[in-house]
Amino acid sequence: MAQAKSGLPGLTIRNVRPLGGAASDVHVRDGRIAASADNAEIVDGGGALLLPGLIEGHTHLDKTTWGAPWHRNTIGPTRAERIAHERDWRVATNHDAEARSLALARAFLANGTTRMRAHADIDPSIGLRHVHATQRTRESLGGIMDIQIVAFPQSGIVCQKGVADMMDAALAGGADVVGGIDPCSIDRDPVRHLDVVFGLASKHGKPVDIHLHETGEMGAFSLDLILERTEALGLVGQVTISHGFCLGTLPVAECDALLARMARVDMRIATTAPAGIPVPTLAACRAAGVTIYGGNDGIRDSWTPYGEPDMLDRAMHIGLRNGLRRDDELEWALECVTSAAAVGCGFAGYGLAPGCRADLVLVDAETVAEAIVRRPARRLVVAGGRVVVRDGILVV
Amino acid sequence: MAQAKSGLPGLTIRNVRPLGGAASDVHVRDGRIAASADNAEIVDGGGALLLPGLIEGHTHLDKTTWGAPWHRNTIGPTRAERIAHERDWRVATNHDAEARSLALARAFLANGTTRMRAHADIDPSIGLRHVHATQRTRESLGGIMDIQIVAFPQSGIVCQKGVADMMDAALAGGADVVGGIDPCSIDRDPVRHLDVVFGLASKHGKPVDIHLHETGEMGAFSLDLILERTEALGLVGQVTISHGFCLGTLPVAECDALLARMARVDMRIATTAPAGIPVPTLAACRAAGVTIYGGNDGIRDSWTPYGEPDMLDRAMHIGLRNGLRRDDELEWALECVTSAAAVGCGFAGYGLAPGCRADLVLVDAETVAEAIVRRPARRLVVAGGRVVVRDGILVV
Structure with missing residues (x-):
């Protein structure tokens, strides 16, 4: 078997149907999708559906x-009760964020998730412990799974002593994204909260991802403040709103106006x-672009x-x-966990075209819709050019 | 092994936790749960969670x-498009309602469903074909799965020639429940629709189950008409509203008033x-009783x-x-597919007490919530006293 620059052997998967299209072969060379692969391992795809590696766009x-x-x-x-309870629970159970995060990341991998955005808690009681635990999981899966880490102030920034500095340190030390949460309802001081978030984004040149659970007019107010700063700073394509429940509760005209600004x-x-x-x-997001x-x-x-x-x-x-x-509508749902998530999180080199990182998932299904509805065990998963799952079993 | 009156051998399952409670043994004699079972097959329950047979309260x-x-x-x-499309699709695909219904019922059984209410379509193009197909599936699974059949006018009664007579014939020939559907929006003549439904219920002495997808004020109007007839005829505990989406869209006071009447x-x-x-x-239903x-x-x-x-x-x-x-809230969800469904559909002899029909499900889970969230393969399923699933595999 030829060794490519990456040190990985070449790979040819015969007879797969990209996104349910016509059967073809796919080649992997040097960890990337290629037009051909010499002296490669040859795998029979058996006519399976071929998907690009799946992307988890928001998890913990x-x-x-x-x-x-x-x-x-x-x-x-209430959300406040759950946040407080979690802080107690971590201590009471001696929660091992490193072992648990690695176990979960491997379970994701077994199901074909090869890229992920993970929010890691920062608060006065744990400091950067969870950020570091997530970083160690990322290192363990280096070259296989691409994990973005969000410096996430679960308990608030303004109302929690020292969190802004901890986020600053996390971002200096390898966290990829500036997190935020409910500027009104959790942190109770929207302007100072967003000043910290956007200040850190400017300082570190990193994107923003804000948990916005706030509904109705309060959520719309927070979103308006976030938009105002994004517009003023020209942070095009740099900000994600996670959840955005307010966009499900506002009158259609108000919702559409916010979506147009977004x-x-x-x-x-x-x-x-x-x-x-x-x-x-x-439907509303697609219509608004x-x-x-x-x-x-x-x-x-x-x-x-x-x-x-x-x-x-x-x-x-x-x-x-x-x-x-x-069936064609369910392809929109697949986009949410593939191509749209790559755009949303800013993962480069994503897709099934030659030159893309070879993150490939084979499932026995006729159409994308069937794959989503039946969710069969993954026949084969390739991550960064390496076979990581065969017949549903993680082999790394 | 002793043969009981039913012809079934006795069964003792050791070390199971009924609904997550303390470990105990459960005995089956003559197809029923018993205080003891002599010369029975002995199965090791391995500390698994024991649930009563699961109930599917509304399927097709x-x-x-x-x-x-x-x-x-x-x-x-639209619902009207889907109804019309289904009539065409049945013909175009030469749909085999008997083979398909048996395959699905067996898949339900493999997951521990031992009782079921199945709505069978009646319309001018298929007549009683689907009722008879469902009846044959019931016969195939006789003594194992308890299947109620609803004579269901999917395409309407008043607006479809001959459907009232077909329903009458189905109920005379073994269907258990009088079906109905959206008296306003599908059948477009609520009073005549309900006259037929409640007329057939009175004539055959059988319960009623009406698909009510109608939302808002229209749904509330139809529900009011259904309540009026139920009250006038004294059909206490004899009527089910399937879906009842209007109860999710009405102002709380109106919703609560309807729930109180129900x-x-x-x-x-x-x-x-x-x-x-x-x-x-x-929450609203439980509060209203x-x-x-x-x-x-x-x-x-x-x-x-x-x-x-x-x-x-x-x-x-x-x-x-x-x-x-x-965890305690998720026990409400389990009730919906066990004890509440038994009450709702009127299945007698249900539960884990001695004397109940021996419908038992073993799952490897710590609590009811874990069983619901993880949904592991069923370790053992007993239906009418007979072992039908071992280690996730249907053995009948």
Whole structure:
């Protein structure tokens, strides 16, 4: 087998159907998709559907209980209660963010997720411990999984002593994205909150991703403040609004006006498409030209018992939430966990074209819709040119 | 092994935790749960969670493509389009309602569903063909799965020639429940529609189950007409409203007033808890004393690509839709596919007490919530006293 520059052997996968299209072969050389591959390992694709590596656009590796015994959830209904409870729970259970985040990231990989944006908590009680844990998971999976880390002030910035400085240190030390959260309802001082967030973004030249759970007029006010700063600083394509529930509750005309402003600065939306909460719809975002992409948010943590580390599962929930039934409509849901997420998070070299990083997923399905609805075990996953899953089993 | 009256051997399952409680043994004699079982087969439960047989409260066995090649969904967005398209699709694909319904029912059984309410289409183009197909599936699974059949006028009664007479014949020939659908928006003549439905219920002495998708004031009007007839005829505990989306869209006071009237005549609600549609909530129904239970509606048919023949999966969707996060809250979701569904559909001899029909499900999970969230393969399923699933594999 020829050794390419990357040190990885070449690979040819015969008889696959890219996104459900006509059968063809795909070649991998030096970790990238290529027009041909000499002396390569040859794998029979068996006519399977070929997808680009799946992308998790919004999750919290550091919070999960994945791989640990079942966590009995007994918490109260408000977001503030859940944040406070989580801080206590971390101590009470001696939560090992490094072991858990690695276990969850590997489970994602087994289901074909090769890139991810992970929000890592920063607060006075843990400092940068969760950022460092997530960084170590990223190092463990180096060359295989591409993990962006968001310096995320879960408990607030203004109302929590020292968090702004900790975020500054995290961004200087390898975090990729400046996080933020509900400037009014959590941090209770929207202007100072956003001053810190956008100040850090300017200082470090890094993009912004703000959790905006606020609904109705309050959420619209926060979004207006975020847009104002994004416009003034010319941060085109540099800001993501995660959740953006207010865009599901405002009158249509107000929602459309905000979406139009977002489109002008290429502001993106990350959605988990929760069943019980009004959300920005794919239809409205597509009509406005706003990139919307998908994420699970937390998986089986102290906040929520739910979640699967499988972006086809998240695509299904996006489809259910948006009433997508036709096979062609369900391709929009796939975009949310593939190409739109690559744009939204800024992952370069993404896709199935020659030259792209060889992140490939094979599933036995007739159409994209079938892959999303049935979510079969992954027949083969290639990450950065390396075979990491065969017949549903992680082999790295 | 001793042979009991039923011809079935006795069974003892050691070391199981009923609904997550303390470990105990469960005995089966003559197809029923018993205080002891002599000379029985002994199965090691391994400390698994023991649930009563799961109940599917609202599905359409006759429509499914389960077990057939993937159906590419290309239909339009309105309910009327979907109904018309389905009539064409049945002919174009030479749909085999008997083979498909049996395949789907067996898949439900493999996941521990032992009782079910199945709506079978009746319209001028198929007559009673789907009713008979569902009846043959019921016969094939006799003694194992308890299937109620609803004579369901999918395309309407008043607006479709001969459907009232066909429903009459179906009910005389073994259908268990009188169906109905959107008296205003589909049948376009609410009073005559309900006259037929309640007339057939009186004539045959059988319960009623009406698909009410109508939202807002129109749905409230139809529900008011249904309540009026239920009250006048004294049909306490005899009427189910399936879906009842209007109860998710009305102002709280109007919704509560309707729920209070429903509670007085023990009218039930069957919910699929769809992600994208306002629905009656578990909280409102529980507060009003209205029994609410769960169903999948159609699974992978010409209407929808989605669905799993697994009531733990439906319980998860009910949990997601209702924002249930705590372990104790998720027990409400389980009730929707167990005890509340037994009450709602009128299945007798249900539960884990001695004397109940021995419908038992073992899953490897710590709590009910974990079973719902993880939905592991069923370790063991007993149906009517017979072991039908071992280690996730259907053995009948």
